[in-house]
Amino acid sequence: MTFLEYIRIAAQPLAEGLLITFQVSAVCLVIGLLIGFPAALVRVYGPKWLKWLVTGFIEVLRGTPVLVQLFLIYYGLPQFGITLSAFTSAYIALGMNSGAYQAEYIRGAIQAISSGQMMAARSIGMTRFQAIRHIIIPQAVRFAIPAWSNEAVAMVKITSIVYLIAVPEMLYVAKILLSKYYNPFQTYITVGVIYLAVIGVMTLLLNFVERKLAIPGFETSKRGA
Amino acid sequence: MASGKNVIVKVEDLHKAYGSEEVLRGISMEVTEGEVVVLVGPSGTGKSTLLRCINQLTMPDAGRVWVNNVELTDPSTDIDKARQHIGMVFQSFNLFNHLNALDNVSLGLIHVLGMDKKTARDKALMELDRVGLKNKAENYPGQLSGGQKQRVAIARSLAMEPIVMLFDEPTSALDPELIGEVLVVMKDLAVEGMTMICVTHEIGFARDVSKRIVFMEHGDIIEEGTPAKMLTNPDLPRTKQFLGKISELH
Numbered sequence: 001m002t003f004l005e006y007i008r009i010a011a012q013p014l015a016e017g018l019l020i021t022f023q024v025s026a027v028c029l030v031i032g033l034l035i036g037f038p039a040a041l042v043r044v045y046g047p048k049w050l051k052w053l054v055t056g057f058i059e060v061l062r063g064t065p066v067l068v069q070l071f072l073i074y075y076g077l078p079q080f081g082i083t084l085s086a087f088t089s090a091y092i093a094l095g096m097n098s099g100a101y102q103a104e105y106i107r108g109a110i111q112a113i114s115s116g117q118m119m120a121a122r123s124i125g126m127t128r129f130q131a132i133r134h135i136i137i138p139q140a141v142r143f144a145i146p147a148w149s150n151e152a153v154a155m156v157k158i159t160s161i162v163y164l165i166a167v168p169e170m171l172y173v174a175k176i177l178l179s180k181y182y183n184p185f186q187t188y189i190t191v192g193v194i195y196l197a198v199i200g201v202m203t204l205l206l207n208f209v210e211r212k213l214a215i216p217g218f219e220t221s222k223r224g225a
Numbered sequence: 226m227a228s229g230k231n232v233i234v235k236v237e238d239l240h241k242a243y244g245s246e247e248v249l250r251g252i253s254m255e256v257t258e259g260e261v262v263v264l265v266g267p268s269g270t271g272k273s274t275l276l277r278c279i280n281q282l283t284m285p286d287a288g289r290v291w292v293n294n295v296e297l298t299d300p301s302t303d304i305d306k307a308r309q310h311i312g313m314v315f316q317s318f319n320l321f322n323h324l325n326a327l328d329n330v331s332l333g334l335i336h337v338l339g340m341d342k343k344t345a346r347d348k349a350l351m352e353l354d355r356v357g358l359k360n361k362a363e364n365y366p367g368q369l370s371g372g373q374k375q376r377v378a379i380a381r382s383l384a385m386e387p388i389v390m391l392f393d394e395p396t397s398a399l400d401p402e403l404i405g406e407v408l409v410v411m412k413d414l415a416v417e418g419m420t421m422i423c424v425t426h427e428i429g430f431a432r433d434v435s436k437r438i439v440f441m442e443h444g445d446i447i448e449e450g451t452p453a454k455m456l457t458n459p460d461l462p463r464t465k466q467f468l469g470k471i472s473e474l475h
Contacts, residue, residue, distance in 0.1 A: 116315060116318075119282055123280060123382075125306065125337045217364075
C-alpha cells in the first residue's frame with residue numbers, strides 16, 4: 001500500500017478524531033476562561049482570604065502534571081463512588097488546568113495597566129466595580145490576547161494526552177490505525193502535519209483578532225501614558 | 226481671604242505617613258468659592274498626597290476633610306457620589322486608553338450620572354469644544370499630543386460639573402511648547418469662577434491667576450499669602466529662596 005492509498009483510508013477516521021480534538025480543546029478553553037477570568041480578578045482585587053484560596057488552587061494545578069490531574073479524576077474518583085465519563089474527566093481536568101494558567105495570563109494583563117487608569121476612573125465618581133468593568137477589563141482583554149493565543153495553541157496540542165483515557169481524539173484514532181496497518185512512521189507524520197496545519201491557521205486567526213482589537217495609536221511601549 | 230464666601234474645601238489637621246515617612250504633618254486649610262490656590266514646594270513634600278487626600282483617592286491617617294459641607298472622612302459618606310463633583314487632573318493625564326476623546330468625556334456622564342447616550346454625547350462634544358478639541362472627538366489618546374491629552378482630561382472632569390477642580394502638576398509631563406495651551410484652558414476656568422487647587426510650578430500662572438500661594442515643605446505649610454506678597458516680599462527667607470529659584474526657571 002502506498003502512502004497516498006493509506007492517506008485515502010486514514011483521512012475519514014483522522015478527520016473525525018480531529019473534530020473531537022477541536023471539541024475537547026474548545027470546551028476546555030472556555031472552562032479555563034470561565035475559571036481564569038474571575039480568578040485573575042480575585043487575585044488582583046479580591047479580599048485577602050479569597051486571594052490566598054485562589055492562589056493556592058492555581059499553584060497546585062500549575063505545580064502538578066496535568067496527566068496526574070487527569071488520572072486522579074478518571075481513575076481516582078471512582079474509588080469514592082464518583083465515576084465520570086472519559087469526556088467529562090477530560091473537560092474537568094484540562095479545563096481546570098487551563099483555568100490556572102489563564103488566570104495568571106489575565107492577572108499579568110490586569111497588572112500591566114497603569115494604576116492611573118483606576119485612579120482616573122474613581123476620580124470621576126465611578127465605583128470600584130464600574131472602573132473594573134468599563135476601564136480595566138476592556139484593556140486587560142487586549143493585553144491578554146498574545147498570551148491567551150499561546151494557551152489556545154498549547155491546548156490543541158495537549159488534548160492529545162486524553163487518548164490515554166480513550167477519548168477518541170486524533171491521536172487515539174492514529175493509535176487504532178497503526179495497530180491495524182502497522183505503519184507508525186506514516187501515521188505519526190500525517191498526524192504531525194495535521195497539527196501543524198491546524199495551529200498555523202489558528203495563529204493567523206488569532207493574530208487577525210489581535211490586530212482588529214488593537215487600540216488606534218496605542219502601542220505597548222506607550223502603555224504608561 | 227474674602228469674607229462672606231462659601232467655604233468649598235476645608236481640611237483639618239490632616240496626617241499621612243507611608244511607613245515611617247511622614248508625608249503630611251497636620252495640614253489645615255480652607256478654600257472658598259471661586260478661589261484659585263496654588264500649592265508649591267520641593268518634590269516629595271506632600272502636595273500631591275494632599276490633593277489625593279482631599280478626594281480620598283488616598284486615605285489620610287488622621288484629620289478631616291469637607292467638600293461643600295459634606296465630610297468626606299466620615300465613613301458613612303458615599304465617597305463615590307462625593308467624587309462625582311470633585312474634578313481631578315493628573316500629571317500623566319490618565320485618559321482611558323481604549324476610548325476615543327469623546328467616549329473619555331462621556332463615559333462618566335453615562336455610567337456615573339446616568340445620562341442617556343445621546344445627551345451625554347452632546348454634552349461631551351460641548352466640553353471638548355470648550356477646551357478647543359471638538360475636531361479631535363474621534364481620536365484615541367495615542368493619537369493626541371500631550372497638551373491635547375491634558376485638555377481632554379480637563380474636559381472629562383468638567384463634564385461632571387465639578388464644584389472644585391484639583392490639578393496635580395498638570396503641565397509637568399508636557400513639552401515646553403505644549404504647556405501654554407493647557408494653561409490657557411486653566412486660566413479660562415479661573416476667570417469663569419471655578420474653585421481650583423493647583424499643584425504647579427508655573428509661577429506665571431500663580432502670579433496672574435491665583436489668589437493665594439501656599440508654600441509646603443516636609444509635609445507642613447511653611448507660609449501662605451497673596452502672589453504679590455509671596456513672590457516679592459515673603460516673611461520667611463526659605464520661601465523667598467524657593468520661589469526665587471523657580472521664578473528663574475519658569
